[in-house]
Amino acid sequence: MKNSPSKLQQGNFTVEFAIVGVFFALLLVFSADVVVKLAYKGKLERLSYSAASIIKERTEIYGADHFPFEPEKQIGEEATQLYDIVLASLKRTSGNFDAEKFGFQVRMVRENKNVRVPFTQGISCNNSQSLQPLDFVTTFGRRATLYEVTLCYETPSWYGNLIGKEFSRVSSRSVSMGR
Template sequence: MNVINSTIKQAGTFTIEFSLVGIFLGVLFLFSADIIEKLSMKGKLDRLSYSATSLVKERTQLYGENYLTSSQDADLVFRVVRDSLTRTTGSFDVARFGMVLEEQTYASDHSANSLKTLRRGTLACTITAPLSQVENDLTVVTSWGRKATLYRVTLCYSTENMVEKVLDNGFAMVSSSAVVVGR
């Protein structure tokens, strides 16, 4: 009788321990899946923000050194990035995507002109510091003695936040910025 009673107690203890470990492993797997999704999107946004700044910069070679980015240019860059994300991301939702294109030009006396900011998409990207605040660290004087134009493209996407549903904590916004010196 003593042997049967001991086996029943061990089975109950095993069930309790397994449920606690199972809950911990489930949360760990959920957290890992959430992080993997965010890192994947961050990598895509990193590559696309760099490509988008290159697209904007190279337009000056086609249209001349004093070419200013227009609203149509921002629309074109937004469509290219949006279409690329649509092709590479199976669950891409354009309503959760946003873009900010910034252009900092300079006058002939090296003073900064007003910062041109073009926003696209339904998601409002938050920028920690406008390009005009960090431009002193990034400006380059060309061989012709003028300051080169600076371009920055910030892309942001609101991902699913699986961890928040379980732990009431986490983040959903993934963003990436790229700055390039114009010609």
Template structure:
């Protein structure tokens, strides 16, 4: 068989085209599956961050009217977040779950018409494996979010950030990277 006859022979062309297209379809399916899994995990993290932030917000009812956090509070919150994520997905690997809680308190202002917001206390608490779990923006840079309460004081703010490394087939397939991408979610609330 000559080269010219091989190039012009149409027998088996469908099988060759199917082989080429199937490789592209498999890569596309990996991408779509990875995208769906990442979005589902991000949605779970969003729900847990918002729920945990709601607990932090209820300082008066749940923590004997103590507005300021301590490390024990943050560790309890991290255990609760892990439990909530376990309830959502039994197969989730939560060994690298990280939680960062920030609190921001303002100085009491005696004059009614004052608009000054002086920071009295800013603390950042972390629970879980040490690492790169950071909020998109530190809470002490978001003072404009604090409203003035009915008693004439600026309301304290809390920010909860949850980070969880996840497996990414698409990242592994395209970059051969051994590091798992980290998904994160955050919620900002004010004390009641």
């Protein structure tokens, strides 16, 4: 008995369907991975901006914006309180937030120099933008103190696990000028 053309076509269709199915599954995994990363990126962007604004306003309230250069001295308890605020906010807004995968850094910079030792907590954010020179001169010729807040989080990397590469870290950086 000879193979009929319809039987040969059926096998061909199965192979093509499998190839298209694998491609479609990879596309779905990639899309889901991007959605998760964008959601975390948005949360980190809002929180880093809010944190930079909070520390800027606190210095205005306490009247201490023009700090003397003391690069060996830690920023202070304001940074610890700020870390606690950001951490609590992320725990409330993210259902499966893991504090072990979170990184936080606050820098005070004036004339491209650290005014205080940067405050870091959690994982290292390795922010290459953070190494760029930060300097701002006001209209009165005074060098302003800049507050830089960097947040990062290790998100699940479904697509990266499938293709053997790592695309898991999402980060955000905000800079605010002292008042």
